Each structure stands twice: as structure tokens, then as C-alpha cells.
Amino acid sequence: MLKPHFLTLVTALTLTLGIAPAQANLAPEPIHTQTMLDVVTSLQQGHYNRIDIDDQLSEAVLDQYLATLDPERSHFLASDIQQFEQWRHLLDDQILQGETEAAFEIFNRYQERRLQRLNYMISTLEDESNTWDFNRNDVLEGDRSEAEWIKTDAELQQLWRKQLKSSLLSLKLADKTTEEAQEVLLRRYQNQKQRTDQAKSDDVFESFVNALTHEFDPHTQYFSPQGSENFQINMSLSLEGIGAVLQSENDQTKVVRLVPAGPADKTGQLKPADIIVGVGQGEDGAIEDVVGMRLDDVVSKIRGPKGTLVRLEVIPADAVDRQARKVIRIERNKVKLEEQAARKRVLELNRDGKEFKLGVIEIPTFYIDFEALQKGDPDYKSTTRDVEKLINELREEDIDGLIVDLRNNGGGSLREANELVGLFIQRGPTVQIRDASGRVDILGDFDPKVAWDGPMAVIVNRLSASASEIFAGAIQDYNRGILIGNRTFGKGTVQTLQPIEHGQVKLTHAKFYRISGDSTQHRGVEPDIRLPSLYTVEDIGESALDKALPWDQVRPVRHGRFPSLSPFMQQLLERHQARTETDPDFIFMRKQVEHLEKQKKITHISLNQDTLQQERETNENWLLSVENERRAGLGMPPVKTLAEVDDTLPKDEQGRPINPESEAILAESGEVLLDLIDLTLSHTAALPDHISNRKAME
Incomplete structure (x- = not known):
């Protein structure tokens, strides 16, 4: 916790250095009224889902808007939420009239809280007298989306400190010193603060309208003029750049899908649902932290001339260790139709x-x-x-x-x-x-x-x-x-x-x-x-x-x-199960699935460095062990580290490595098809000739 006199000093320095204070409250623009009415007309006349804009929808829009702004419930106080309750059954009336004053009032409160959080993070990192005890057995709640809203400023700051400590630990486990980790986070929060100050009325309006469209279905969306441009940029990134469609989710950049035969797909390393946390240019450019960065800014860093290299630091979606990161090298290129x-x-x-x-x-x-x-x-x-x-x-x-x-x-x-x-x-x-x-x-x-x-x-x-x-x-x-x-x-x-x-x-x-x-x-x-x-x-x-x-x-x-496959299904299943029960690749896959399910049940993140390091080593050792079990079953030599797995691939497969899981599934699918051929022929041969001939004609 910072001492009061230090907070005063930070404020004084801010004024002395001429750093701009937080911008004035944002307000609706005249164009927003007609735009809201246009969106409502589109939804009511053209959307597949017929939903009345009434009190029930008003409740849902309010909850969705709050979840959009503060998904981890780490900004708003319970008193803020109580104040917002006055609009629970009024938003529908405002929407039908094209009014968005309530949305802007809620957003301005969020901006106030967000700046408080960022100022806290920055001042804590800049405070040289501040020390971190990574030996304490503190924990951070992993998912606060359904948690109670925090009641006091003191409790909120306690949560922020834990979040900051968790971020520091994550970077330390990525081989950074405490000082280097603090520098990375300081730049992250300073950049976030700068972007927060640059928020525009259109950003607020777009966010609120999408809380409305989301209630119709998750694929319906409003794009402001700037949002439309960003949408087109992201879609073009999927065809020229790395071949990936991205979205922003909880201050992170998530991979939605990969374009087949695109540069990212060809690496075989980037997957849907992976989280991009850093972007580096060329072979040696420093990897820039992009957590909390606007999606269009992240996209602009990933885009670049054909033939140039970009490096992405990602948290894999299927990683058994959610703190683990890997760096992927992708050469930018244009996706060609013939390659798809x-x-x-x-x-x-x-x-x-x-x-x-x-x-x-x-x-x-x-x-x-x-x-x-x-x-x-x-x-x-x-x-x-x-x-x-x-x-x-x-x-x-x-x-x-x-x-x-x-x-x-x-x-x-x-x-x-x-x-x-x-x-x-x-x-x-x-x-x-x-x-x-x-x-x-x-x-x-x-x-x-x-x-x-x-x-x-x-x-x-x-x-x-x-x-x-x-x-x-x-x-x-x-x-x-x-x-x-x-x-x-x-x-x-x-x-x-x-x-x-x-x-x-x-x-x-x-x-x-x-x-x-x-x-x-x-x-x-x-x-x-x-x-x-x-x-x-x-x-x-x-x-x-x-x-x-x-x-x-x-x-x-x-x-x-x-002819129906039903007569053969039980035998097909039995044969399939008998084969895969002893197949090294399928044993490996089933163990992975089981392990990931166990990991998902862990709801808290340790803030003790030794505990966190031990968890990581346990996960890595487990994965290495089951990988070597798989290799032994296939008659392959063991590896000492997981990094060696990629190195064992033939040179001609580099750039698009063959996934053992993918090959095992293809091979087993072939075996199932052979089973079907075998059973069908046996069944047909067992029938009298006149029935057999009729079956063949069906």
C-alpha cells in the first residue's frame, strides 16, 4: 500500500511535468441518436431472432454492458453498481428514443475507475521503496466474472496489488528479473493509460450498441466508421499478413481462426484460442507487450510487408501450464487461392x-x-x-x-x-x-x-x-x-x-x-x-x-x-475401442484431455514463486513423461526436453510440421473405414443372392 504522502508527491510531479490530466467526461454526439434508431430498425426488421425491446431486454443489456466494461469485476465498486440500478428498466425506453446518456454516464465512471487502477499500478511500480515478497502463500482468484462486486477502495487496491504481483510472477517465470518485469509492466500500464485518455465518443457508443446487439446473438455486431475500418483491416490481415483473424477479449488478443494455407497455419504452431501477449519485429526486435492494447494497434504491429518476419509471444490454448509462453516466428505473406x-x-x-x-x-x-x-x-x-x-x-x-x-x-x-x-x-x-x-x-x-x-x-x-x-x-x-x-x-x-x-x-x-x-x-x-x-x-x-x-x-x-450403417455401428465401435486402447498416440491424447480437465478445475493462481515454479515444473515433467511414453510405444527414441520434440521432425517437414495427433486420427479413420468395408462385404455375402443384388442397387 502506498503512503498518502507518496500519492501526493506523484500528483505534484504529474502537474509539474505538465502531464495531461484525465480527459473530460465523454458525451453522446448528435449523430448517435439517429444511428441508434437505424440499428434498432435493422434489428427489428432484419434479424432472425425476434426480440422485444422491453424491460427484460433492458436488464440484459445493462448486465452485458457492465460485463463488457469490467469482465473481471476489478474496477467498479458495489456502490457504482447500486447507482447504475436506476437504469435497469429504463434502458429500453432510451434505446427506442435513440438516447445513450446512461451508457455514457456508466462509461465515464468506468474511465474514472480504470484510471485509478492504472495510476495505482504505475505509482506502485515506480515506488523504489516498494518491495515484493514472493514467498508469501497468497493466491489470486482466477476467474472473477461471477464474483461479488468489491465494496471498498481498500479491498479494490488489495485486488489490484495481487493482480500486479501475479503479472510480475508470470514474467519472472518467463526468465525476466524482477526489475525487467517491472519495466515491462510499467510500459504496459503507461500505454494503457495513454490509450484510455484517447477514448472517443464513438468508442463508447459502439460498445453500448454492441451490448444491445449481443442480446440478439453473438454474431450480430455494430461497427462505427472507425470500427468498420478496423474490421476490414483485420479481415485483410487474414488474407495478407499472417493469415489469422483476431479479436479482443478481456484486455487480451485472442486468435479466432486461421486461414487455411496462410503463413500462421503453415507454421503448425499458432492455434485458434491462443492468446497473443507480445509482438516482435524481425529476428532480433524486442518483443513488445500487447496486453491491454487496442485490437487495431495489435493488428498494426502484426501487419507488415510481404517477406518480413514477425515474432508472436503466445499463451497456447491447449497448454497444461497457463503461465507458459512460447515464441512463434511467422514470415508475412499473402494467402494464395491455389494454396487453399x-x-x-x-x-x-x-x-x-x-x-x-x-x-x-x-x-x-x-x-x-x-x-x-x-x-x-x-x-x-x-x-x-x-x-x-x-x-x-x-x-x-x-x-x-x-x-x-x-x-x-x-x-x-x-x-x-x-x-x-x-x-x-x-x-x-x-x-x-x-x-x-x-x-x-x-x-x-x-x-x-x-x-x-x-x-x-x-x-x-x-x-x-x-x-x-x-x-x-x-x-x-x-x-x-x-x-x-x-x-x-x-x-x-x-x-x-x-x-x-x-x-x-x-x-x-x-x-x-x-x-x-x-x-x-x-x-x-x-x-x-x-x-x-x-x-x-x-x-x-x-x-x-x-x-x-x-x-x-x-x-x-x-x-x-x-443402406443404414446402424447394423454395423456396435461392431465398429468395439473394434475402434480395442485398437485405440493400446495405441500410443490415443493413450497420449486421452491423458492430455484428462489432465487439461483437472487443470481447469483449479480456480486460484498461486502468488508464491516457489509454488508457481513447482507447478510449472510438475506440468512440464508430466507432459515430458507422457510424451516419452508415447515415443516408446511407437519405437521412437526418448527426448530430454519438450523443445527437442520439434527438432526430431525431418527437415522437409519444417514450416508445416506433421502433428502426431493429426496423423494418428487419420490412420485410425482409415482403420474404421476398412472395418466398414469388411463388415459391409461380410453382411452382403451372407445374404441370399436376390436380396444381395437388391441391396447393392439401393
Whole structure:
């Protein structure tokens, strides 16, 4: 705790040095009234979800706005919250009239509290008489999003000190001295204070309006003119730069998704849900701390000329140690369409002394070159055209079955998802789309041509979304193939960008449904054979998003079906379980999942350096131990450190290292498909000839 005379000295120095005091309170601008009315009109007339703007919504908007401003409840006091209660049932009336005075009053109080916190952090770090006892057995609450609001200034400062100590410890465990850690944090808080002072009325307005749009669904969003520009910059970063879409979350920069075949994806090291905490330029540039930095500022540091190097310091989403960080080197480049194209390989498996060849087609995204198509180019690229060519090439290699790999495929062209289904069925519906008025449109394949009529499997994971789910769901509904992997993302909604006079609105206006009538929204598509996954439904996917639209159903569409897989499912599961029970890679995956689940149950962070260091070493030793168990089971030499794992990869695989987990899943998917072929042939052979012939024709 700082002594009063020191606080007075800090204030005096601030005035003497001519440092600008906190800016005056922000207030609504005249344009905001009409903009709010425009947003309300867009929501009421165009959004899929019909929600009344009433007292119930007013309550939800207030709670969401407070959660947006102070997600960890480390700024507002309980007395502030009590004062804000006067608007709990009034915000709806203000919104309908285009008024935002309450929103600005709440924000100005937040600014006041935020500056108090930053001044406390800065003065504490600058106080040379201040000492840190890293041997005390203090703990910091890990997640305060549901905690009680703090009642007194003294309690608030106690929390701030613990947060500061935790940040110092985190940096010390990243091999910085106490002095170096203090310097990093001092710059962090000084930069945050400078950015806080630069807040504009549009920032406040955008934040409040998005507390409103969030109540309709998490994909509906308002962008101010500046926000629209930042949105476009971030989307262009996904196509030129490192190939990543980022978002701001609790003062941190989170990776939302990677563009297939982009620079970040090619490294094999950056993953969705990773947190970027630092950015460095070139091979030797100092890594700049970006915690608490505005998203557009972080993006501007990551962007750069093609061919230049950027280094990202990240906290991996799947790390067993949440204090651990790693540095990733990425060469900036432009994502080329041809690099996102579907690609093939042949998986060779031995079954009872007999060699089988399975074709594998990996589809990173559902793409189509609309520009070339509109120009009449007969050789325009598209997912369906490319996959058909690959299937023909695989036929020439005399494959026994086909695997379509949709892991990490975040979607893309709906047209291509529809037409791709058509490569595997003669004709029929593929997907239903219901708009806000309740009208249902049905898309389908009406071309009787079939590219592949043999046995097939589709692999999906939690990051398979949107168009991937439409394709996988249709294959499953037709009984056309077996679905293997994890429950998909659950992104079953359609958005459109709607310009308004002051900015634009991204609006959810329709919803996807399978031909079975089930929505792909929220629940995703369930595989027939489930595999272990480090991505949980609580952390990744539509069901992890607050206010996501629910799963529901529409009427099913009549469609043909291939022979049911149900008679074989129990045997398929038993064979799969028997194989993976002793498979070193699957043992490793299951242990990882179990360990991560245990780590998630730890709700407090130790502020004792020895304890924290011991926890880190325990986690590293555990991971090293299970990795060496895996390697021993595969006949590979052990490693002494986790860093050696990457070094064991062949040189020609550097830059896009093959993930052992990914390869194990592919191999097991091949085994499942062989099981299906075996069981199907055995079943058909056991039938009388006249029934066998009829089954083959279905």
C-alpha cells in the first residue's frame, strides 16, 4: 500500500511535468441518436431472432454492458453498481428514443475507475521503496466474472496489488528479473493509460450498441466508421499478413481462426484460442507487450510487408501450464487461392497381410473463384471441380475407399458445400435455409453424375464449421458414409453486412438446417465414431458463445437413403475401442484431455514463486513423461526436453510440421473405414443372392 504522502508527491510531479490530466467526461454526439434508431430498425426488421425491446431486454443489456466494461469485476465498486440500478428498466425506453446518456454516464465512471487502477499500478511500480515478497502463500482468484462486486477502495487496491504481483510472477517465470518485469509492466500500464485518455465518443457508443446487439446473438455486431475500418483491416490481415483473424477479449488478443494455407497455419504452431501477449519485429526486435492494447494497434504491429518476419509471444490454448509462453516466428505473406485448394494423398494400410489403399482428400475451406467464374473462365477454381479431379486421379491409383478430411475447415461457399455433396449422391436435397420470416428454401443437387460411389468416411473436429457442417450432415443423413471425429462447431447461422449512415451492422438473418430437419446451429453435427479432442464444447464452438441462437428443427425433407450403417455401428465401435486402447498416440491424447480437465478445475493462481515454479515444473515433467511414453510405444527414441520434440521432425517437414495427433486420427479413420468395408462385404455375402443384388442397387 502506498503512503498518502507518496500519492501526493506523484500528483505534484504529474502537474509539474505538465502531464495531461484525465480527459473530460465523454458525451453522446448528435449523430448517435439517429444511428441508434437505424440499428434498432435493422434489428427489428432484419434479424432472425425476434426480440422485444422491453424491460427484460433492458436488464440484459445493462448486465452485458457492465460485463463488457469490467469482465473481471476489478474496477467498479458495489456502490457504482447500486447507482447504475436506476437504469435497469429504463434502458429500453432510451434505446427506442435513440438516447445513450446512461451508457455514457456508466462509461465515464468506468474511465474514472480504470484510471485509478492504472495510476495505482504505475505509482506502485515506480515506488523504489516498494518491495515484493514472493514467498508469501497468497493466491489470486482466477476467474472473477461471477464474483461479488468489491465494496471498498481498500479491498479494490488489495485486488489490484495481487493482480500486479501475479503479472510480475508470470514474467519472472518467463526468465525476466524482477526489475525487467517491472519495466515491462510499467510500459504496459503507461500505454494503457495513454490509450484510455484517447477514448472517443464513438468508442463508447459502439460498445453500448454492441451490448444491445449481443442480446440478439453473438454474431450480430455494430461497427462505427472507425470500427468498420478496423474490421476490414483485420479481415485483410487474414488474407495478407499472417493469415489469422483476431479479436479482443478481456484486455487480451485472442486468435479466432486461421486461414487455411496462410503463413500462421503453415507454421503448425499458432492455434485458434491462443492468446497473443507480445509482438516482435524481425529476428532480433524486442518483443513488445500487447496486453491491454487496442485490437487495431495489435493488428498494426502484426501487419507488415510481404517477406518480413514477425515474432508472436503466445499463451497456447491447449497448454497444461497457463503461465507458459512460447515464441512463434511467422514470415508475412499473402494467402494464395491455389494454396487453399483441396489436396490428395494415399494412405496405405495393412489388414491381415493384405495391403489396402485409401484415398485422402483434405479440404481446408470451401472456395470458389467468383471473379474467374463471372469472366467466363472455363478453368475457374472451385472446391467441387478440384475434388472431382482428385477423385479421378485417385481412381487411377485403384483405391479401396475414400476419406474426406474436413478438420479445421471453417466453411466458406455454401454453393460449393451443396455441389460437393452432389459428387457422392445421384440427386436430392442437401440443406435447408430458413429466413427471419420463417420461409424455408431448399438447396439440392440435381445432377445425376456421381464422382465416387465407393465406401467413404468424413473426418471432422470442433473447428469444422458452417459449410463443413452442411456437407458432413448431408453425408450422414443420406447414410452415404461414416462420420468420424468430434462434434463440429455448431455455426448454423448466416450473416450479412448492412451499411447505415454512420457505420454498418453485421446482422444474422437466416439459419441452416439439415435435410433431416435438425439445425446445425449450437449442437453441430455429431460423428458416428467419436475421437479424443483437446477442444471442449465449453471453450470452443457455438455452444461456448453467450446468447448463441438455440438448436431447433424444421420439417424434414424427403430424400433417398443408402443402406443404414446402424447394423454395423456396435461392431465398429468395439473394434475402434480395442485398437485405440493400446495405441500410443490415443493413450497420449486421452491423458492430455484428462489432465487439461483437472487443470481447469483449479480456480486460484498461486502468488508464491516457489509454488508457481513447482507447478510449472510438475506440468512440464508430466507432459515430458507422457510424451516419452508415447515415443516408446511407437519405437521412437526418448527426448530430454519438450523443445527437442520439434527438432526430431525431418527437415522437409519444417514450416508445416506433421502433428502426431493429426496423423494418428487419420490412420485410425482409415482403420474404421476398412472395418466398414469388411463388415459391409461380410453382411452382403451372407445374404441370399436376390436380396444381395437388391441391396447393392439401393
